[in-house]
Amino acid sequence: MPDTPPATLQRPPEPVRGDPPAPRRAAWVRPVLLPVAVAVAIGAIFIGVYLSAFHAPAARDLPVAVVGTAADAASVAERLPGHSPDSFLLEAVPDRESARAAVEHGEAFAAYVPGHGTAELLFAGAHGPAVNTLLTGSFEEAARAGGERLTAVDIVPASPEDTRGLVVFYTTFGLVLAGYLFGIMTFQLGPGLTLPRRLASLAAFGGAGGLAVASVVSAFDVLPAPFPGVAGLVALVATAVGAFTMLLVRSLGVLGSSAAAVLFMTLGNASSGGSLPAEFLPGWLAPLSTALPVGVGVRAVNGLAYFHGDGVLGGIAVLTAWTAAGAGGLFLLERARRRRA
Structure with a gap:
């Protein structure tokens, strides 16, 4: 009777033709399907938030x-x-x-x-x-x-050059988008930067961005607000969004940039009060107008231009808190990673 070959020498069953091994499937399933899922989710959230807020806006109180x-x-x-x-x-x-x-x-x-x-x-x-x-x-x-x-x-007319009442929103939102992009690009273009240099870059971005936006607004003469005030408030909005986007990207990777897009570009834009005041927003969205950098910045710039500084001090406090949270979170995250290393 012939000896039975050891189990270790038996040939494993051949995979079904056309079906790649499991490790090879995992190698392409994630990069193929995950971007689809994330992008579709962001699009659905965007449409859902905007339809909820603006399909039939009505004032409340x-x-x-x-x-x-x-x-x-x-x-x-x-x-x-x-x-x-x-x-x-x-x-x-x-x-x-x-x-x-x-x-x-x-x-x-x-x-x-x-x-x-x-x-x-x-x-x-x-x-x-x-x-x-x-x-x-x-x-x-x-x-x-x-x-x-x-x-x-x-008794408080808008600038005659601002016929649609959107100058304050555009003045503020321009560097919200730029701050989001900065928070992503700083890791793409400078992955090896130390934290102090990265934060110095953030400060330079905020300062330069604030001066640039204030210069453009002044050149068009569309906002009756002092140049230093506009530059300072816009710089604070930029650094707040940039710092917290950096924290999300550093802690969550690619998903962090998606989270920042939903937080600042979708929820922040919809609740900003740029097109309609917060009193026109649904009850679940209105509180974000006083918490997210976009809405806080819009109210501060609007108050600076037209309403004797209404919302400016509160805006400075909230925007500084967002910046401190982003920078402080990055510091704690880097320190924890150095300890593990």
Whole structure:
């Protein structure tokens, strides 16, 4: 009887023809399918967020001052169009001067001043055409219901060169995109840079970017804001986005750049208030306007240009926190990796 060959010498079963071995399949499945999954997910998130925010935008609790008592404000609220009962939040103020100051400092979007036969609406055209149309149309109807004729007065007009009310958004968002790209490129072009040199590059990018944007805005004369203020705020937006993108890319790799795109380019852009104020956003998205660098930067630049600095100090604090979080996270990550090495 012949000896049975050892098991170690037996020939393994041949793979089915046309079916590559498992290791070879894994080698191409990930680079082929993972980009598809990530790109489709980002596109779906983008469309979902924008449709949720802008398919039928409606104001919610838009603050408006009413000269008079609380009963006067309630009376005006009852005369507003019935199709938008929650669109406005009316607050009584004692006199016309207080109402005007509230509008000029960004505390109210408009002020309604009742009169004898003629009512007055003080509004800020710098908030954009959509807001102005809603305010004048709604309060004209309220005045008519009260037997009054409405006179609308734009006491904070936008720059005459800014006919669509988008200059503040473009001024701010340009370096959001640039900051996102910087956070990716710094690792692609300088993978061996030390952390101090990388942060020095970030600071140089923010400073140069702020000066460049302020110079372009000044050349077009489209924003009534001081050059140093615009340059400083835009530089802070750029460094905040750049620093945190660097942290995400360094910690998550390719997925980090996708996360940064969703965070800053999709959620940040949609909640920025650039096209419509945060009061027009759905409830789940509105809080991001005061937390993400884009919305914070838009409000700060808008306040610097039109509303006596409304939002500037808060914007500086939030943008500095984003920058510190990104730089501090990079420092801790690099230190942990050196210890493991």
